[in-house]
Amino acid sequence: MKRYTIFVITENFIGILNRITIIFTRRGINIDALTASESRIPGIHRVTIEVTVNEDTVIQLVNQIEKIIDVIKAFYHEDEGVVYQEIALYKIPVSKLDGGLEKVIRQHNAKIIAAEPDFVVLELTGHKEQTQELLEILKGYGLLEFARSGRVAVAKRMLTIESFIK
Amino acid sequence: MKDSMVRGADIVVRSIIAENADIIFGYPGGAIMPVYDALYDYHDQVRHVLTRHEQGAIHAAQGYARVSGKVGVCIATSGPGATNLITGLADAQIDSTPLVCITGQVAAHLLGTDAFQETDVVGISMPGTKWNIQVRRVEDIAPAIARGFYIARSGRPGPVLIDITKNAQVDFGEWNYVPCMGFRSYKTHIPVDISLIQQAAELINNAERPYLLFGQGVVLGKAETELKFFLDKSGIPAACTLLGSGAIPQDHPNYVGKLGMHGNYAPNLLTNQCDVLIAVGMRFDDRVTGDLKRYAKQAKVIHLELDKAEVNKNVKAEVAVIGDCKESLCMLTEAIREKKHDSWMGKFRDLEQEEKAAVMQYDITPTKVGLTMGEVIHQINQYKADDAVLVTDVGQHQMIAWRYFNYKKSRTQVTSGGLGTMGFALPAALGAQLHDYSRQVICVVGDGGIQMTIQELGTIMQTKAPVKIVLLNNNFLGMVRQWQQMFFDRRYSFTELDNPDFIKIAEAYNIRAQKVTERTDLKEAIEDMLIHDGPFFLEVVVEKEDNVFPMIATGCSVEEVRLS
Numbered sequence: 001m002k003r004y005t006i007f008v009i010t011e012n013f014i015g016i017l018n019r020i021t022i023i024f025t026r027r028g029i030n031i032d033a034l035t036a037s038e039s040r041i042p043g044i045h046r047v048t049i050e051v052t053v054n055e056d057t058v059i060q061l062v063n064q065i066e067k068i069i070d071v072i073k074a075f076y077h078e079d080e081g082v083v084y085q086e087i088a089l090y091k092i093p094v095s096k097l098d099g100g101l102e103k104v105i106r107q108h109n110a111k112i113i114a115a116e117p118d119f120v121v122l123e124l125t126g127h128k129e130q131t132q133e134l135l136e137i138l139k140g141y142g143l144l145e146f147a148r149s150g151r152v153a154v155a156k157r158m159l160t161i162e163s164f165i166k
Numbered sequence: 167m168k169d170s171m172v173r174g175a176d177i178v179v180r181s182i183i184a185e186n187a188d189i190i191f192g193y194p195g196g197a198i199m200p201v202y203d204a205l206y207d208y209h210d211q212v213r214h215v216l217t218r219h220e221q222g223a224i225h226a227a228q229g230y231a232r233v234s235g236k237v238g239v240c241i242a243t244s245g246p247g248a249t250n251l252i253t254g255l256a257d258a259q260i261d262s263t264p265l266v267c268i269t270g271q272v273a274a275h276l277l278g279t280d281a282f283q284e285t286d287v288v289g290i291s292m293p294g295t296k297w298n299i300q301v302r303r304v305e306d307i308a309p310a311i312a313r314g315f316y317i318a319r320s321g322r323p324g325p326v327l328i329d330i331t332k333n334a335q336v337d338f339g340e341w342n343y344v345p346c347m348g349f350r351s352y353k354t355h356i357p358v359d360i361s362l363i364q365q366a367a368e369l370i371n372n373a374e375r376p377y378l379l380f381g382q383g384v385v386l387g388k389a390e391t392e393l394k395f396f397l398d399k400s401g402i403p404a405a406c407t408l409l410g411s412g413a414i415p416q417d418h419p420n421y422v423g424k425l426g427m428h429g430n431y432a433p434n435l436l437t438n439q440c441d442v443l444i445a446v447g448m449r450f451d452d453r454v455t456g457d458l459k460r461y462a463k464q465a466k467v468i469h470l471e472l473d474k475a476e477v478n479k480n481v482k483a484e485v486a487v488i489g490d491c492k493e494s495l496c497m498l499t500e501a502i503r504e505k506k507h508d509s510w511m512g513k514f515r516d517l518e519q520e521e522k523a524a525v526m527q528y529d530i531t532p533t534k535v536g537l538t539m540g541e542v543i544h545q546i547n548q549y550k551a552d553d554a555v556l557v558t559d560v561g562q563h564q565m566i567a568w569r570y571f572n573y574k575k576s577r578t579q580v581t582s583g584g585l586g587t588m589g590f591a592l593p594a595a596l597g598a599q600l601h602d603y604s605r606q607v608i609c610v611v612g613d614g615g616i617q618m619t620i621q622e623l624g625t626i627m628q629t630k631a632p633v634k635i636v637l638l639n640n641n642f643l644g645m646v647r648q649w650q651q652m653f654f655d656r657r658y659s660f661t662e663l664d665n666p667d668f669i670k671i672a673e674a675y676n677i678r679a680q681k682v683t684e685r686t687d688l689k690e691a692i693e694d695m696l697i698h699d700g701p702f703f704l705e706v707v708v709e710k711e712d713n714v715f716p717m718i719a720t721g722c723s724v725e726e727v728r729l730s
Contacts, residue, residue, distance in 0.1 A: 011351050014300075015288060022293050056478075063475035069297040069317055072351045165350045 003032070004058045004076045005084065005153050008047040009039065009161055011070040020047060020071075023064045029053060033086075033150030041161055044072065050151045073164040077155055084153035088131035089113075090122040090138050091145035101141055108134045119144060170342065174304040175200035175335040178268060179208045181311035184343045185266075187239045189213045189230060189600055191223035195243025196283060198270030200335035215600060215629060218621035220247050222593040224254025225619070228263050229597030232580045233555055233605075235388075237264045237318045238597065244270045245283030248291075248329070253587055255294040255325045260584030261409060262386060264323035266314045273333040274302040287329050296324030302331045304339035309346075316346035320354040322473045323386060356472070358489035358497060366468045366485045367501035369442050375510045376402045377440035377465075379425060379454075382409035382583075383447015383472060389492035390414060390576045393446065396499045401506040403514050405433035407448050409583045412573035422514040426454045427718050428565040431525075432517035434718060434727040437462050439513075444468045447491045450480040451584065460723035470494045524729040525715050530570065536709030537685055539563055539638050543570035545692045546608060546636070554606035555580060555598050559591035559615035562644035565714045567610045589618025592635070596622055599631040606634065606696065613639040613665050623675040626701050634695050635672075637705045640712070641665055648713045672703035679703040 010016050017036060024031050032050040039046045051058065058076045065074040090110075092101070097120060105112065105122060108130070114121040122138070124131050131148055138146075172180070178201050182190060190212060194202040205214050217223040220242040227238030238258075242251055248269040258265045272281040288300045297317045301310045307330060314326040348354065370376055378400075384393050390413050397404055397420040404420045406413060414421060423430030425437075434456075437443070443465040448454070455461045458480055469476075469483035470491045477486040487494045529540025543566060556571045557580040558564040564581055573579060580598055582590040595609035616637055626633055643661040650658050672679035678698060682691045688706065695702040718727045 015292065015298075018289070019292055026293065060475070060479060063479075067473070067475050070351050 001052050001054055003050065003052050003079055005079070005082050005151060006049040006051060006058065006062060006065070006074060006076045007153070007155060008049065008065055008074045009072045009164060010045050010047060011072065012038070012043055012045045013070050016045075016068070016070055017047065019068050020049075020065055023061060024051070027057075029057070029061070035150040035152055037152075039161060044161060044165075048151055048153050072161070077157075081156050082153040083156065084127070084151045085125050086128055086131060086149050086151055087123065087125045088135070088146070088148040090124070090134065090143060091119050092122060092138060093119050093142050093144060096141040104134070104137055110134060170340050171338045172341045173200065173204065173335065174307050174330070174337050174339055175204040176207070177304065177307045177339060177341060178311065178330065178335065179204045179212065180341060181308050181343055182239055183208065183211050184345070185237065185311070185315040187212060187237065189215060190239045190241055191215050191217055191226040191230070191597065192241030193217060193220050193223055193243070193247060195247045195270065197244035197272055197332050198241060198247070198268075200332065201241060201268070201270065215625065217593065218624045219619065220250035221253055221589065222596075222619055222622040222625060224251045224265070224267060225257070225587075225590050225593035226597030226600070226622075226625070227265055227267075228254060228258055228590075229557060229580050229594030230601050231263050231265060232594070233577050233598045234601045235577065237266055237315055239266050239268075241268045242270070243283065244272055244287070245285045248285055248287035251327070252291060252294060253585075255291055255327065257582050257585040257587045257590065258325035259294050259296065261582065262323050262382065263325065264318040265325040266311070266318050267325060267327045269327065269329045270335070271300065271329045271331045274331045275333070277331070287327065291327045294325070295327045298327040298329070300329040300331070301334055304334045304337040307334060307339070308343050312344060312346040313349070316348070317352065321352070356489045358487060358494045360497065362485055362487045363494065363497045363501055366444075366487060366498055369466055369468060369485065370400065370402075370444065370498075370502050373442035375440045376400070376442040376444065376507065377436065378402045378404040378444040378446065379407065379448055380404060380410045380413055380446045381407040381448025383491055384410060384413040385576055387447060387472065387490055387492045389447070389490075389495055392492050392495040392499070394418065396495050399499055399504050400502055401504075401511075402444070403507065403511050405430070407451070407454055408568060408581065409579065410448060411568060411579045412576050415574045416572060417574075422511075423518065424569065427456070428569065428714050428716065430518070430569070431521035431716050431727055431729060432514040434716070434724040435517060436513060438464065438723070438725045440465050442466050442468065444470070445481075446470045446495065447472070449476045452480070455480060455724065456718045456726070457721055457723045460725070470498075521716065521729065529566070534709070536712075537682070537688065537706060538712060539566040539708050540570050541685070542636065542638060542688065542692075542706050542708070543567050543610070545688055547572045549693050549696045550608065551606045553578060554608055557581065557591050557595035557598055557607060557609045559611040560586045560588045561612045561615060562648065562712070562714050563610055563612045563638040565645075588615040590615070592616060592619050593622045593625070595633045595635070596626055596629070596631050599633045600629060603632065609633050609635045611635065611637055612644060613637060613641060613663060613668075614643045620671065623672060623677060627675040627677060630700060632698075632700050632702075635701070635703045636695075637668055637703070638708050639665065639668070639705055640708050640710050642710060644712070645714070647711070651711070651713070652719070668703070668705050677701045677703050679705070681705040681707070683707045
């Protein structure tokens with residue numbers, strides 16, 4: 001088992017995400033994370049799926065996804081083949097803001113992006129290992145809420161969407 | 167309002183006609199009523215057949231599509247009408263049958279409100295369709311239908327569902343039909359890689375015991391002649407899957423029989439002795455391979471297949487040639503040397519004799535008192551036309567009919583292969599018959615399966631479709647009973663049936679019927695049935711506890727195929 005990032009380049013039609021996800025659920029495979037956004041070409045969306053499976057399975061998943069009529073292209077990469085980031089937000093009570101926390105924020109290159117009378121919100125962008133490490137520390141500071149995005153990623157391979165829609 | 171403005175419902179019917187469909191199977195209801203109203207105006211251009219259940223409509227469309235090679239069309243209303251199509255959609259999806267199904271839907275402003283007969287049919291049918299879409303605006307109807315027909319028939323064929331809200335059917339829109347010729351996310355033609363053909367040819371040229379398996383892909387790809395040329399030149403023995411039957415005539419010198427759980431002895435056994443295995447338009451279904459860990463491990467596999475997702479799915483291919491097998495077979499024939507494989511072929515023939523002695527002779531010319539399913543099919547062979555279509559349901563009779571029917575032409579086999587849908591045969595036979603009234607359509611069905619869709623006798627009565635129905639009645643769910651006997655200690659849990667008087671039922675539908683219980687009456691009854699001008703219902707009471715052999719039990723290897 002290995003962690004793979006699947007990229008799906010697709011038409012932006014209703015139901016397409018459903019068609020993609022049932023390919024995973026039918027095989028009893030859990031999606032670790034999923035993000036969807038418009039690509040740089042209007043009307044074409046890209047879906048990034050993180051999944052932990054063996055290589056035979058990821059090949060079959062990609063083939064099945066690409067078979068979906070409105071999907072333009074699907075491919076997969078190992079972690080080494082992509083540049084990726086995740087964003088994490090941490091909500092901390094103001095009462096816990098002290099010198100210790102300030103040091104933690106500095107050490108992890110986190111940012112305070114909102115300050116309200118009762119709480120502050122920290123942001124950290126990076127790989128899961130980094131955001132997870134900060135999470136563990138902040139649990140000691142009365143962490144009120146935590147949210148982490150799925151992976152956004154771009155491939156290292158030099159391919160463009162245009163080459164698939166010719 | 168411009169002259170070219172018509173109701174959405176008219177656009178639906180005109181679009182279907184523009185796609186060259188000559189028959190629609192369907193059932194009306196509230197949300198599809200505008201389309202039915204429009205059908206009234208176009209009855210001279212397209213025929214509508216009212217089935218007795220939506221499942222009957224879709225199976226009939228499947229039967230029509232399978233024999234004609236055209237897209238089958240069916241229409242149903244929203245809610246229960248639409249959900250009754252689901253079994254047929256799943257069946258068509260797994261057996262690659264081209265269908266366009268149109269369902270009515272509640273008006274757009276009611277969507278999501280649990281309105282009367284509202285069901286999320288797009289959501290429900292998603293895993294069972296090649297493509298589906300909901301149309302909520304009149305201007306989107308024609309493009310959706312054009313795209314639907316294109317998707318259904320191109321590439322690897324499959325079912326499409328188009329759900330049209332009632333407001334779109336009653337609103338007025340412009341009639342301007344543009345057939346779909348393709349679109350950017352869907353590539354139907356994959357050019358065959360010549361270097362892979364060369365690699366495959368080299369494997370074949372150096373092979374001592376090459377063996378070819380062909381499936382329905384040959385039929386769908388219209389590559390029957392190309393396959394024949396390849397076999398003629400290569401001298402390679404060839405076996406077929408259930409749905410590949412008929413792609414080449416069974417009397418072709420290279421034809422060695424059928425694959426799978428109840429296929430022939432030699433084709434299964436020798437799978438594990440070949441050195442090169444060439445699979446054409448087939449997907450290594452588990453009923454064909456048995457235990458994959460012990461399937462053709464000694465062989466180098468060449469896979470000619472249109473659907474990339476089928477390659478390396480179950481069996482790893484040494485050389486996988488993606489593309490239309492009509493092209494790849496042609497190129498491969500060019501690239502190989504002419505050869506004969508007499509001694510290897512001899513092995514198949516020797517084992518065939520073993521199967522004849524151990525199984526076939528008892529099935530075809532039984533010595534016991536009770537009639538066998540095999541002898542019924544054998545008698546049908548004596549009188550049937552060369553291009554007769556065999557439609558079967560699911561179970562023992564299906565396997566026996568497949569084993570013994572003498573396939574001479576392509577597209578003469580209609581059965582529910584992948585899904586194994588009981589109740590498929592009767593409506594599918596109706597659909598196959600309505601494609602061509604003059605063709606012999608023989609529907610072989612069991613006493614379990616026929617009762618799942620027996621109401622379609624009403625459609626046969628109304629259309630006067632001259633279907634020849636052969637009910638092989640053993641008063642059991644025979645295949646399940648066979649498994650209970652073999653693997654569940656003869657604990658016959660809920661498989662015995664108290665059946666109605668089928669003859670009375672058929673006669674109530676004005677269908678000529680006859681019951682045969684004695685061997686001496688069989689021949690004449692079959693002859694009478696086949697010459698009868700109109701539908702005929704022949705019930706043959708067969709041995710109650712007969713088994714189908716050879717058999718590869720679940721989890722066993724192809725080389726563990728049993729003769730008894």
